[in-house]
Amino acid sequence: MFELMNAHAFSINTAPGTTPGTLAVIGKGITNVEPSNNEELSQDKYLDGGGFGETDVIGAQTVLAFTGHRYYGDPAQDFIMGLMLKLGEERRTNFEWTEPDGGKFTGACTIANISGPSGAAGSKGEISFEIHFNGEPTYTPGT
16 A cells, blocks of 8 residues: 555654653645655775776765745744744754654754745745754654
């Protein structure tokens, strides 16, 4: 069976530095999410390879790129868009990504590349932002 992306759940801590924090769901107005590992590669060719190379993954950072429409009054969007002109520690918080089977990625993150709202007159304001896990996220398997 194929999984649907709308079965994934994404939550961000809108009260960074507090325990347990305040988790807000990222979903309202969001139309797309693209996870990637932003991998760093070492690609080398050796004398004994006949001109052919080999690749090693030597670093990575899990990044989720979100796009959608600006929805004012949504706690997650209001928090994220409110950081557009902030730098450094003010962009750091915690993030949770829950898969349809209950598996969960959690960890500290930085909110980066905040853009929006923008678009043509008469259209919904388009936004985008990225969640960059800081270090390897903790993964808890689902059922």
